[in-house]
Amino acid sequence: MTAGAGRVVVVGGGPGGLVLAYLLARAAVPVxxxxxxxxxxxxxxxxSLHPYTLELLDRLGLAEDLLRLPHHPARWFRFHTPTGxxxxxxxxxxRTRYNFVALMPQARFLDFLAGxxxxxxxxxxxxGARVTGLIQDGGAVHGVxxxxxDGEHEMAARLVxxxxxxxxxxxxxxxxxxxxxxxTTDLLWFRLPRRxxxxxxxxxxxxxxxxxYVGLLGGVDSWQVGYSLPKGGFPxxxxxxxxxxxxxxxxxxxxxxxxxxxxxxxxxxxxxxxxISLAGRWYRPGLLMIGDAAHVISPVGGNGILMAVQDAxxxxxxxxxxxxxxxPVPVAALAAVQAAREPAIRAVQRQQVRVERRAARARxxxxxxxxxxxxxxxxxxxxxxxxxxxxxxxxxxPPRLDMALLAxx
Numbered sequence: 001m002t003a004g005a006g007r008v009v010v011v012g013g014g015p016g017g018l019v020l021a022y023l024l025a026r027a028a029v030p031v032x033x034x035x036x037x038x039x040x041x042x043x044x045x046x047x048s049l050h051p052y053t054l055e056l057l058d059r060l061g062l063a064e065d066l067l068r069l070p071h072h073p074a075r076w077f078r079f080h081t082p083t084g085x086x087x088x089x090x091x092x093x094x095r096t097r098y099n100f101v102a103l104m105p106q107a108r109f110l111d112f113l114a115g116x117x118x119x120x121x122x123x124x125x126x127x128g129a130r131v132t133g134l135i136q137d138g139g140a141v142h143g144v145x146x147x148x149x150d151g152e153h154e155m156a157a158r159l160v161x162x163x164x165x166x167x168x169x170x171x172x173x174x175x176x177x178x179x180x181x182x183x184t185t186d187l188l189w190f191r192l193p194r195r196x197x198x199x200x201x202x203x204x205x206x207x208x209x210x211x212x213y214v215g216l217l218g219g220v221d222s223w224q225v226g227y228s229l230p231k232g233g234f235p236x237x238x239x240x241x242x243x244x245x246x247x248x249x250x251x252x253x254x255x256x257x258x259x260x261x262x263x264x265x266x267x268x269x270x271x272x273x274x275x276i277s278l279a280g281r282w283y284r285p286g287l288l289m290i291g292d293a294a295h296v297i298s299p300v301g302g303n304g305i306l307m308a309v310q311d312a313x314x315x316x317x318x319x320x321x322x323x324x325x326x327x328p329v330p331v332a333a334l335a336a337v338q339a340a341r342e343p344a345i346r347a348v349q350r351q352q353v354r355v356e357r358r359a360a361r362a363r364x365x366x367x368x369x370x371x372x373x374x375x376x377x378x379x380x381x382x383x384x385x386x387x388x389x390x391x392x393x394x395x396x397x398p399p400r401l402d403m404a405l406l407a408x409x
Contacts, residue, residue, distance in 0.1 A: 073103075091393060191223065276353060
């Protein structure tokens with residue numbers, strides 16, 4: 001067994017895992033981050049950094065350097081329908097220097113943060129390290145077993161934090177199941193090239209048709225395009241091929257019509273099975289789950305990264321003082337992390353479930369998904385777009401990092 005009984009082991013190198021590991025290392029807590037993949041490069045992961053995240057990075061002295069990297073600042077969130085366009089959200093009205101959503105490839109953000117974390121004493125990153133088991137005794141977790149290119153290993157830990165995604169291996173090993181709350185939609189993701197002359201402000205837009213919608217996320221040199229399906233509709237879509245998807249995009253996003261022919265094979269499409277689910281308990285003695293390991297957020301509103309980062313902040317606020325004592329991390333501290341974050345997660349998921357149910361009713365009845373006239377009237381009221389921006393930029397009950405914890409040694 002490798003040394004490290006006093007360490008925290010964070011499993012999963014996504015935004016939540018890397019932010020938590022960075023914060024722990026900044027607070028002089030020894031931490032090892034295990035990431036199953038050999039690099040951070042994945043297709044169709046969330047690329048949006050909300051104002052909350054940018055403000056957090058600013059407080060940590062990281063935002064200025066991060067935003068020197070190529071990115072797109074998205075100011076608006078808009079719905080495009082056959083009867084017109086509705087701007088629901090205007091981030092430019094937020095009272096912050098970061099009054100936009102930064103669209104940046106997630107791999108670029110993670111590489112940047114990992115590079116800064118490596119500068120901190122006590123931080124260790126092991127790539128290509130896939131967890132295979134938990135070290136347990138008397139119902140408590142004392143470390144992990146993992147496999148890398150050099151073989152099988154064990155690592156003792158004072159605390160294991162699972163941030164390994166919606167299909168969390170650690171969650172299964174710990175027997176902490178999630179309950180699905182009823183997603184009704186799946187998404188097919190693919191890329192189309194970005195070209196000179198494309199709308200400069202279309203970076204976070206939804207385009208609605210009768211039976212489907214398309215979501216766009218702007219990248220440096222491409223567009224991520226998400227095409228909606230009824231839950232479980234992937235086999236039928238694959239059998240139909242790319243032609244119906246190309247036809248829908250060309251009709252409803254006409255400025256992309258000149259390149260939809262580049263989607264010429266279904267192998268260029270990735271299925272995102274939308275889920276909304278929540279674990280009843282996020283912890284066991286010696287183990288804590290945060291991010292998608294504890295609660296799966298649907299892509300609606302692009303809140304997944306934001307919720308994971310806020311989980312990491314709330315966890316750091318609680319765990320750093322607990323880890324400065326001797327002995328195991330008290331179970332009460334682990335429960336406090338869930339208590340701090342669960343109300344916000346439930347609030348976001350309730351809203352997402354409402355959207356999913358509305359989409360299901362629209363498909364069943366043939367009625368439009370969006371009440372466009374009502375939306376246009378509501379969003380014309382002064383302050384509504386700014387309030388929508390604040391809600392999406394910060395989420396409910398956003399935690400504030402206790403910077404004093406990072407200064408203490």
